[in-house]
Amino acid sequence: MILTAGKYARFASGSIIAKFGNTSVMTTAVKKDVPTDSNVLPLIVDYRQKAAATGRIPTNYFRKELGYTDHEILTSRLIDRSIRPMFDEGYCYETQIVCNLLAADGVNDPDVLSINATSAVLSISDIPWNGPVAAVRIAMIDNEYVINPSRRELQYSILNLIVTCTSKNLIVMIEGSANDILEQDLRKAVRLAAKDCQSIINSIMDLQKRIGKSKAEIPKKAESTRCIADLVREFSEQEICSIFTCYNHDKISRDNAISDLRTRMLDKIVADNPDATADAQKSFARLVKDTFRSLIFKTNKRKILESHHGSAFFQRGQTQVLCTVTLDSIESSIKMDTVSMIASGLKDKNFFLHYEFPPYATNEIGRVNTSGRREVGHGALAEKGLRAVIPKNYPFAIRLTSQVLESNGSSSMASVCGGSMALLDAGVPISSPAAGIAIGLVCKFSDNDSKQIQDYKILTDILGIEDYMGDMDFKIAGTKKGFTALQLDVKIPGIPLKVVMEGINSATQAKNKIIGIMNGVISHPRQNKDHNKPVVENIEVPIYKRTKFLGLGGSNLKKIFIQTGVHIHSQDDNMYSIFAPNQDAMNEAKEIIDQLLTKEAEPTLTFGDIYTAKVVEIRDFGVMISLHPSLSPTLLPNSQLDRRKIHHPSALGLEIGQEIQVKYFGRDPVNGQIRVSRKVLQEPMTQVEDYISTTQKA
Numbered sequence: 115m116i117l118t119a120g121k122y123a124r125f126a127s128g129s130i131i132a133k134f135g136n137t138s139v140m141t142t143a144v145k146k147d148v149p150t151d152s153n154v155l156p157l158i159v160d161y162r163q164k165a166a167a168t169g170r171i172p173t174n175y176f177r178k179e180l181g182y183t184d185h186e187i188l189t190s191r192l193i194d195r196s197i198r199p200m201f202d203e204g205y206c207y208e209t210q211i212v213c214n215l216l217a218a219d220g221v222n223d224p225d226v227l228s229i230n231a232t233s234a235v236l237s238i239s240d241i242p243w244n245g246p247v248a249a250v251r252i253a254m255i256d257n258e259y260v261i262n263p264s265r266r267e268l269q270y271s272i273l274n275l276i277v278t279c280t281s282k283n284l285i286v287m288i289e290g291s292a293n294d295i296l297e298q299d300l301r302k303a304v305r306l307a308a309k310d311c312q313s314i315i316n317s318i319m320d321l322q323k324r325i326g327k328s329k330a331e332i333p334k335k336a337e338s339t340r341c342i343a344d345l346v347r348e349f350s351e352q353e354i355c356s357i358f359t360c361y362n363h364d365k366i367s368r369d370n371a372i373s374d375l376r377t378r379m380l381d382k383i384v385a386d387n388p389d390a391t392a393d394a395q396k397s398f399a400r401l402v403k404d405t406f407r408s409l410i411f412k413t414n415k416r417k418i419l420e421s422h423h424g425s426a427f428f429q430r431g432q433t434q435v436l437c438t439v440t441l442d443s444i445e446s447s448i449k450m451d452t453v454s455m456i457a458s459g460l461k462d463k464n465f466f467l468h469y470e471f472p473p474y475a476t477n478e479i480g481r482v483n484t485s486g487r488r489e490v491g492h493g494a495l496a497e498k499g500l501r502a503v504i505p506k507n508y509p510f511a512i513r514l515t516s517q518v519l520e521s522n523g524s525s526s527m528a529s530v531c532g533g534s535m536a537l538l539d540a541g542v543p544i545s546s547p548a549a550g551i552a553i554g555l556v557c558k559f560s561d562n563d564s565k566q567i568q569d570y571k572i573l574t575d576i577l578g579i580e581d582y583m584g585d586m587d588f589k590i591a592g593t594k595k596g597f598t599a600l601q602l603d604v605k606i607p608g609i610p611l612k613v614v615m616e617g618i619n620s621a622t623q624a625k626n627k628i629i630g631i632m633n634g635v636i637s638h639p640r641q642n643k644d645h646n647k648p649v650v651e652n653i654e655v656p657i658y659k660r661t662k663f664l665g666l667g668g669s670n671l672k673k674i675f676i677q678t679g680v681h682i683h684s685q686d687d688n689m690y691s692i693f694a695p696n697q698d699a700m701n702e703a704k705e706i707i708d709q710l711l712t713k714e715a716e717p718t719l720t721f722g723d724i725y726t727a728k729v730v731e732i733r734d735f736g737v738m739i740s741l742h743p744s745l746s747p748t749l750l751p752n753s754q755l756d757r758r759k760i761h762h763p764s765a766l767g768l769e770i771g772q773e774i775q776v777k778y779f780g781r782d783p784v785n786g787q788i789r790v791s792r793k794v795l796q797e798p799m800t801q802v803e804d805y806i807s808t809t810q811k812a
Contacts, residue, residue, distance in 0.1 A: 128239030132231035136219035141231040196278040248314035277307035284608020291498040294596035343397040424540025428532030432522035437532035439540040443693035469493030496529040498599035499591030503544040524552035546593040549628040555586035590621035657786025748788040
């Protein structure tokens, strides 16, 4: 990997070009000088893949890059999750990271390269940041671990894992999918990846020492702000404790109680300090989080609470998802755009999961049927969790939709559980039921060092508030045998490997227990839905019958679809795939096809025999002739009309309806067209006759 800085985009706070093989990415970072009032880090990460990077022109009408693709969104989230924990809590300057794919060689993936480029650009810039971090991809091929495998090697791997960590082997981000990898193999992969990251980190640190800018200073809290924080604590701390220790509250009533307390606190403090609204709100949010976390250590307690081919309802606590499965023709698979195909290695997907999060799931009002970055990311994670159990070469396209009805913690992992059951209900022969679980973490830091972990608590199956207030969200999906998908997000500058391993162990026990409960409802593919299940069959059509089967411009296939709802697609020269929504439709379509192919008995033509044909059409390049009423007209080209060279049939005085003698030479083995000739029946001319004829014609 080669990192180049100092030559391009010099107005930016930092600019890096990263190259690995012939894949290269240009990453820039820009920070505004004026702070914002946001309580959330105002960080924007935009990864863009340009068609020119692959030597192509976009295929849309405007022939230019338009909106974001799913692959761009997922890569942007991957970069964001790797760098966000390394910013200080007080950092409130709007910052934008832009990663432009300059070249893609189709061998080395640009996503890991972009993470390392972003780490380097933040390190050399003046943006305050506690990096660097580094990322590697690790695969497992034939029981051997491979660091940063090529796209081709990745096709033979049972593991596709990206790990981001710091210089002290602290894990910052994990993203990956696997094909039922065992727990001990997963643990070793994480350790090896963390170890291999260190050489990249050392290189970035060396680059930072040589050309890095001085970091901008973040103003410390003013004394007046600290006074406001003390007032907020005095007014609210006891009541916050009472709300969090009242176990009769559910998500809605608890949030309402906190909101009511916030309103009363603002009314009290702002009355005496009119300009303290923003500081009071920030102090209150900080106090709520600190109180919630401290109670976990003090008490060691947590607040626990048919039109489709297949469907399942899954509820865990106050999280509900409704999953539905639709089976359709394999032609309905998602076709990837050219750039995403080259960048990700996927040409099409016959299994895809759509995740929907309507506003009513959290008692809110907003736009419905929107697909933002969060929905795309959660859907992709749940899809990874189930992809490994989908049978290879399944003859149908599978669309799994997960609609969140209530949300109070890890709806993406609930989508894995509900999706697994819905697939079984649809009769899909998945290799094994799969489930997902979210593991959380709350840390207590040393008084002397705010980054030194003194004590911690692992939380299994976290609620929404525990995700928001905690330090880690580790989503893990898999079967009873092993793991299929992982996603680790942290909110502190890295967590030790020991904590990651404990999280994996807790997830193993939890997902196995959930699978046991799911198996009590459904554990095998359902077989009693044949009346509503789609079917697919293959039919062989001889080449010479293809025209009669397809009809003019495929009109026969369109008629079959309108009448029966059956799709017919070509597989190769002779084979066609017939997809029907149910067996009755298949039977009806096959009857129509039989009528088309056996409508009228065709005569048997003998190779070398002479037949009388009727001219039915005259064209510039020959005449269309009919050998028999049951046969489609065939072309007699100009080259076979006469021994003399002619440029138009009118030179021979041929007319529509005229009968001529032709000799039959069988059918073309490629396209099945009848081959006939008229000139072979003519006597050969002498050279003089040929010359006189040509002269007279001229």
